[in-house]
Amino acid sequence: MIFVATGTQFPFDRLIQIMDKWAQENDEKVIAQIGDGKYTPEHIEWQRFVGIDEYNKNIKESTLFISHAGMGNIISAKEQGTPIVVINRQAKLGEHRNDHQAEGLEWMGKLEGVYTATDKDTLFAQLAQREQLQASSDENNQNLNTLVDFIDQLVG
C-alpha cells in the first residue's frame, strides 16, 4: 500500500492527479489525504483530512509514503519507519506562497530515508524503484537530544 498526503494548509491537486494516474496504471493499493483540493481521484481511496492516529497508522502500514515537501511528514515517516518521497509545491502553480519547498528539496534529499521528485516523470521514476527505497531509523537521535537539553536549560 502507498499512502499519499497533501498536508492541511493548502491543496495539492497536481500530486493527487499524478498519483491517480499512477494508481490507474499500476496494480497497487493507493490511499490519499487530499485536503481542500478540487480534484477528487477515481483510482485512489481518499479522505480530505485524517486524524493523527489514523494518519500515523497509514504511514506505518505503507511500504512507501508520498507527500508534499513538508518537514512534518519527513519526521513522521522517520518515526513510523517508512521511506518517503517528497515532491515540492511550486509558487508559480499557486501551490504555495513561496518556493521554500524547492530549496528544501535539495537538503531533504540528503537525509537518510528521504527521496525527492519534482514532477510526474521524476515521481513515476521513484515509484518504479520503490522496492529499493529504504527507511531511516529514529533511534539515537543525538541532534534532538542536544536541542531538547538546550531548551530545558533555557526554560530553567
Place this chain on the structure above:
Amino acid sequence: MIFSSDKVLAISSPGGHWIQLNKICNPLELKHKVIYASPRSQYQLNKIGTRKVFNILDASADNKLTLIPLAVQLLFILLKERPKAIISTGAAPGVVAILLGKILRIKTIWIDSIANVQQLSRSARIIKSHANIVVTQWQPLSDDKTTFYRGSVL
C-alpha cells in the same frame, strides 16, 4: 506581573510546525508541566487524555485582521495559565504569543523550523528583537549572540 507557575506554553500553527514542537516539547514533560496550543488541534492530537491542548483560532499573517481575536484568546490563556515560559516553532500564533509574553514578562523562546535553511523565517525575523532567544536548527544561521544553534529535530 509575576508568573510563578511551573507551566510552559508550547504553541504553533498546525502541520510541520506542530510536529516539530511536539518532538521538542514532549520530552520536556519529564521536568516541566507543558501545556499546548494550536489551531485545528482535533486533527493532530495524540494522547488527548494526558496533554492539555488549547484549540486556538486559526490566524495567519496573510490576513492580519484574524490576528486580533487570536491575540485576545491567547491573552486569556496566558492570564489563566500563567506560564513561566513560552516556546514556539511558528508561525503567526507563535509571533502573537511571544509579543504578549514580552508585555507580560514571560520568558519567550522561538525555535525556527528546520525548513528554514538559507535564512531565518519571516516570523523569526519579526520576532528576533522581542523574543528572549531565537534558536535555529542550522549552524550557518547562528551568530551565537541572538540566534543560537544547538542541535535539531532530525
